[in-house]
Amino acid sequence: MKSNAKLGDYVEVHLSKIIYEGILLETPESEKGVVLLKLDSGYNIGLNKKDILEIKLIKKSQERKEDIIIKKESSKPNIAMIITGGTIAARLNPKKGGVDWLTTPEDLFKFYPELFKKVNVIKVEVPFMKASEDMDFKDWQKIAKTAQRLLNDSNIKGLIITHGTDFLGYTAAALSFFLRDLNKPVVLTYSQRSIDRASSDANLNLECSALAAISNITEVMLVGHASINDDFCYAIPATKVRKLHSSRRDAFKVVNSKPFAKIFHDKIEIISDYKVRNRNKVKLDLKFVDKVALIKIYPGQDSSILNYYLRNKYKGIILEMSGLGHAPTKRSRNNWVKKLKEIQKKGLIVCVTAQTIYGRLNPLVYSNGRELFDTGIIYLEDMLSETALIKLGWVLAKTKNREEIKKLMLTNFSHELNDRLEE
Amino acid sequence: MIKKDITQVKEWKKLGLKCGLEVHQQLDTNKLFCNCPSILRQEEPDFTVKRKLHAVAGESGDIDIAAKHETAQDKEFIYKVYNNVNCLVELDEEPPHEINKEALKISLQIAILLNCKILPITQIMRKTVIDGSNTSGFQRTVMIARDGFIETNQGKVKIEGLFLEEDSARPMIRDGKNIIYRLDRLGIPLLEIATAPDIKTPEQAKEVALHIGDILRSCRVKRGIGTIRQDINISIKGSNRVELKGFQDPKIMVKTVENEISRQQDFLKKRMNNPSEVRNVLPDGTSKFLRPMPGEARMYPETDLLLLNIHRNLINEIKRNLPKLRSEVLEDLKKTGLNHEMIKLLIRQNKFEEFKEFLRILDNPQLIAKILLIFPKEIASREKISINKIGKILNKEVLVYVLENLKRKKISEDQLKQSLERIVKGEKIEKAIVFEKEDINVVEEKIIEIIKRKQGLSLNAYMGLVMKEFHGKIDGKEVMEIIKKYVE
Incomplete structure (x- = not known):
């Protein structure tokens, strides 16, 4: 099938029993064996390339150039x-x-x-x-x-x-x-x-x-x-x-x-x-450390996933925990407490946000929470996980001091923390 | 009124009458691009949504003339939404799902019955419509087949194309610049059959309409008022094409076509060009301007869906399973366990489709047959109202409503007939399904009294007496339990 017709041209497509007229369109990536044609009625139909005997150019497409002039009015801001x-x-x-x-x-x-x-x-x-x-x-x-x-x-x-x-x-x-x-x-x-x-x-x-x-x-x-x-x-x-x-x-x-x-x-x-x-x-204030990650906690999750982040020199992790801020602890087959202590000792900053999306964290209500809290992980109050990820990358670019990082993460820069939840 | 004889037919030919028919038929499946049931509602909506539409330049860069006309005013559209027949798709809040395979199959059946050639690869299009009748601002439509024909007494009429599209929302009230629509109808599969302008006389137009109607009814299509709509494109030599929209009744078709011809002749006599436009048909056979004729600028691809491939295998399968004949329908009905008389009545009264549809709501063939065949007759004779009038009052939507309430156990089987009676007597349907409930202790006392008074009767005889006493305010099953307690 040879043709000098280009996309947008008006053409005749000759099949063995019928000739279609219409505008030649580009075929979607996924349908390479198909020629797409817009009929005069406005409907598009597809024709199998292997069925086409000839595509005859009838009329070249006309580029339309419109000159839009936008009036600037001094009365408007x-x-x-x-x-x-x-x-x-x-x-x-x-x-x-x-x-x-x-x-x-x-x-x-x-x-x-x-x-x-x-x-x-x-x-x-x-x-x-x-x-x-x-x-x-x-x-x-x-x-x-x-x-x-x-x-x-x-x-x-x-x-x-x-x-x-x-x-x-x-x-x-x-x-x-x-x-x-x-x-x-x-x-x-x-x-x-x-x-x-x-x-x-x-x-x-x-x-x-x-x-x-x-x-x-x-x-x-x-x-x-x-x-x-x-x-x-x-x-x-x-x-x-x-x-x-x-x-x-x-x-x-x-x-x-x-x-x-x-x-x-x-x-x-x-x-x-x-x-x-x-x-x-x-x-x-653009500096950003992109070696930060966001991990969602799920039941039975193996804490050794954290080894990957250590090995790959991540600097900080946001853990999206359940409820008021919980992850598998001592009664679980996969206790996270030990691993959390270990990775923090090796320098990784670990912050916590809520996978419930709505509400504030509070690790002190249940013993599991207290056990996790005692490892030193930073609970980010009512901050959204996504915001927390960005903020951690931004804060890590400012200081390497653990206490300083914690202080900055819990300082309200741009409404990210709200100490009064009304709903 | 013009007399239609041979000379008249010659007269039409001399005028160069060109007439093409567009038939729009709702298919009896769920909606075309989501899984909502295709049912129209009567009740108050669950909630309303306010929207605005903005004219957008089409792919050619032009704003379509019809779209321009509609957007001239800064309208606000109010949509009445029903949770059980609408989802986010009709609200233009979720992309369309894959095209309904059932609807596609039915369309292909009809395409084959109309001798059409099916397109192996086609694309679902968006047709810009911004009168608010589509929340998205366009109607999804796809060309399925082309180049068919039907035979008439005055020769072959070519079928130009078969299109599967979404039905629009129902306009309810036009309140100044705001328009209120119900969203129940939006998205119901609508098959459009367009004939070539081969029709030479108004009589032939009617014949084509009836012929197409026959084919449609052999397939799974919706029945009743509003489920089939006809448009006619008309021009005579020297005049511009006019689309007449919204025929419900083939009886007025001849008259309407004649009226339009004389309207176009009047323009020609005054040496004027009639505008190419869409006109609404009025019940008296005249018509009223609706909007300018839309151009091709208003069609562009539905980018949320892949190209539609209609495989040879599917077409072959459909060819092997074309709609059942009357004798086969009979067999199907026998399987439901209905007796011969009922089956005969269902077919004679042409209630087979409704029967099937109601059976999908409630799987109780006996009761549904009664609702369709027996109850209306009984109510008609008791209330001395013609059966036709009863049929209009107890239309499909009313029956669906009552059946759904039975299914939800809001009313009992005993109460269903009374609900229907009360509706016929003029009660609002929402009220007619509300029943006072008699205190069960009072009922029990009454039962003891009746049994004492008339000893030695059968269970069913007591039942009859008790039911008569309380007239539907009690549940038959409960009553039977109590009677059984005292009659051994």
């Missing part, structure tokens, strides 16, 4: 955006079958005209384009550097960062620690429903993010749907947010804290205290 990837910045390219990224103000304007009603987006920075599950600490550092530059630009009133949802919580926590002396709002937002559909949650999330970015709430926060209704979002402290649903638009929930505010498309209702705008210059 200026904001900047950092685009990092994820559903919110991915648009389907049906010719390719894959996605194109939205990386310019013009792209954004085409998809999110509502955003531009409230603010001028005067800068769009793209440090990289990745799905959030592909990111690591170096990516968080890049975002932080870009953010610092934008926040210290006096023309910009606030910053929106769009991001994939999967590991958004980690980036959010990292920025909370990396950006010191914050002077303006830093808003992370996302989309759970692809933006090619009219029902995308990105619209409300971005509209509310724009309001948050020009508000007085000078915090790193995540703004997203509060419920499955398209009526308002919550602005949630970036260290206290967790993705708790794989697909719902209100996937992100505040854990062991309260949102800063409830944000409608046209107003903000404040819920809890926040820092206000100021004339600080934002500083970076």
